[in-house]
Amino acid sequence: xxxxxxxxxxxxxxxxxxxxxxxxxxxxxxxxxxxxxxxxxxxxxxxxxxxxxxxxxxxxxxxxxxxxxxxxxxxxxxxxxxxxxxxxxxxxxxxxxxxxxxxxxxxxxx
Numbered sequence: 654x655x656x657x658x659x660x661x662x663x664x665x666x667x668x669x670x671x672x673x674x675x676x677x678x679x680x681x682x683x684x685x686x687x688x689x690x691x692x693x694x695x696x697x698x699x700x701x702x703x704x705x706x707x708x709x710x711x712x713x714x715x716x717x718x719x720x721x722x723x724x725x726x727x728x729x730x731x732x733x734x735x736x737x738x739x740x741x742x743x744x745x746x747x748x749x750x751x752x753x754x755x756x757x758x759x760x761x762x763x
Contacts, residue, residue: 690715691759696752697745700724704750706761712750714742 664671690703690713700723703715720727726743753759 691753692717693749693753693758695724695743695746696749698723698725700746702746704753704759706754706759709761714746714750 664674689705691705692701693704694701700720701717703717705713707713721731722728724743724746726745750759754761
């Protein structure tokens with residue numbers, strides 16, 4: 654059998670290590686996708702999002718519902734056939750996030 658190249662080893666011959674990698678992957682997914690998210694509502698349209706600031710210049714936003722159901726920016730794009738979720742943000746939501754940072758609702762790691 655000729656070995657095939659893989660980006661990462663699968664540890665098929667090491668079940669304990671394979672289980673440890675799977676467990677750590679679950680922890681990593683929770684850390685990077687769920688932890689540190691703060692619920693926030695846009696002050697203009699009341700759209701609900703989850704927000705995390707990883708730095709002063711990096712913001713992660715997860716919509717808790719379809720953006721075009723509340724946000725007029727996303728609704729207008731959706732009405733014109735654009736995919737939901739585009740653009741990545743809107744000025745009102747960005748202003749609400751800035752307010753949350755300024756008021757201490759959202760922490761920005763140093």
